[in-house]
Amino acid sequence: MINANLGSRRLSIGVVAIGRPTFDVPYAESLLATAMAALEGLDADIVGSTALQFDAEAMRSNLGALTEKPLDLLLVLQVTFTDATMTVELAKSVDAPLVLWSFPEPRSGGRLRLNGFCGINLAAHALGKAGQSFDYVHREADSPEALKEIMALARAGYVKRRLTQTRIGVVGEHPAGFDTCSYDTAELKSRFGVETQTLPIGGFIASAAAVDDAKADAVRARAAGDLGSLDDLDQDSLQKSMKVYVALRGLADEENLQALAVRCWPEFFTDFGCAACGPMAFMNQDGTPCGCEADVFGALSSLVLQWTAGEPAFNTDLVDVNVEDDTAVFWHCGQAPISMADPEGPIGPAIHSNRKLPLLNEFALKPGRVTLARLTQAKNEIRLVLGGAEILRAPLSFSGTSGVVRFDKPAGEVLERIMREGLEHHTGLVYGEHRPALRRLAAMLDLPVIELT
Structure with missing residues (x-):
């Protein structure tokens, strides 16, 4: 029998993937699929849409699932560059610790196909000015280390939330x-x-x-x-x-x-x-x-x-x-x-x-x-x-x-x-x-x- 007070229940991680259609969308969607497959393998409930959100209106249509039940972590996948509008709105709308995840991309000598890191950099500044705390992960979409960091953050978020009910x-x-x-x-x-x-x-x-x-x-x-x-x-x-x-x-x-x-x-x-x-x-x-x-x-x-x-x-x-x-x-x-x-x-x-x-x-x-x-x-x-x-x-x-x-x-x-x-x-x-x-x-x-x- 699982004793919930031991903290042995499954964690709950909310996920939102954001991007812009002016970047390499097929490449972005392939990385997103890889990341989502990795997240689904975690000992956690993954909540939210797996589709790439290109604008605030699409993002808002998925807010209901993220606010219906308490989350231990809100994970924003910065799949391509975006401005900080959606991220700041998510931080203010969802009561959970916020983590930004961007993916490194090869230095090909050609086009920046994603530029996701610049997106989380922009968001970090905007969140700081808005008084919103956050953490970040900048690792490959299938990185075991990224998953370890995300689970550690989710466990920390779980404990933080439990403390307010103690x-x-x-x-x-x-x-x-x-x-x-x-x-x-x-x-x-x-x-x-x-x-x-x-x-x-x-x-x-x-x-x-x-x-x-x-x-x-x-x-x-x-x-x-x-x-x-x-x-x-x-x-x-x-x-x-x-x-x-x-x-x-x-x-x-x-x-x-x-x-x-x-x-x-x-x-x-x-x-x-x-x-x-x-x-x-x-x-x-x-x-x-x-x-x-x-x-x-x-x-x-x-x-x-x-x-x-x-x-x-x-x-x-x-x-x-x-x-x-x-x-x-x-x-x-x-x-x-x-x-x-x-x-x-x-x-x-x-x-x-x-x-x-x-x-x-x-x-x-x-x-x-x-x-x-x-x-x-x-x-x-x-x-x-x-x-x-x-x-x-x-x-x-x-x-x-x-x-x-x-x-x-x-x-x-x-x-x-x-x-x-x-x-x-x-x-x-x-x-x-x-x-x-x-x-x-x-x-x-x-x-x-x-x-x-």
């Missing part, structure tokens, strides 16, 4: 001294369109305590399926932990929350008698990220990562950097999603290392390529932190869930950058290489980028 639940306040977890409600709304809804920690714990045992038992069956036998754990505390998940799931569903930032300690231990880590791991696997320590920007960063990757993300701490062997360790108490577990290592339930209460996931992260990202507020400026690394197969470094990584740059350089920038202690992590789409997203959101690697 509501994050905040359960309790972040711990004293955890400035890394602070946030400004008005700034979140103005910068990203993200809304927050707060709930006192005491009220949430009361709702968890009131959960029916039968609902908690169903969650226990899920936990046993993921982690193995739960019989050695304190059963009363385990049942309470299961109730926390039911309450988190219910809160997110009833209030239409795409993520949660949860004050995970000390009240869950001291006032209720269980750990929230395992329940938050289940939520992460569901595609509803939970930020520990009521970290709203951490939860938002996880959302951005999972919508970009189409799979669960992990909001984690960098807890060790070894310059000697050029490795580092990302860890959190036990809230990594089960899909990140190394199938060749032990996977099981655990108790919190400090508070000695269940339930936590415990496993080493599986080896593979990962993307690191964080929407940071370091130095009082919202920016996007990006990094790449490889998770190495290694024994569990610390109790809970953790992974040993080798960054794309030397660990000492990454450590220096983190400390000199004063970055937050939480970082989002997801499998795969997704920085191209995230860089495009940063440009769409007018965010400076800090490249860790």
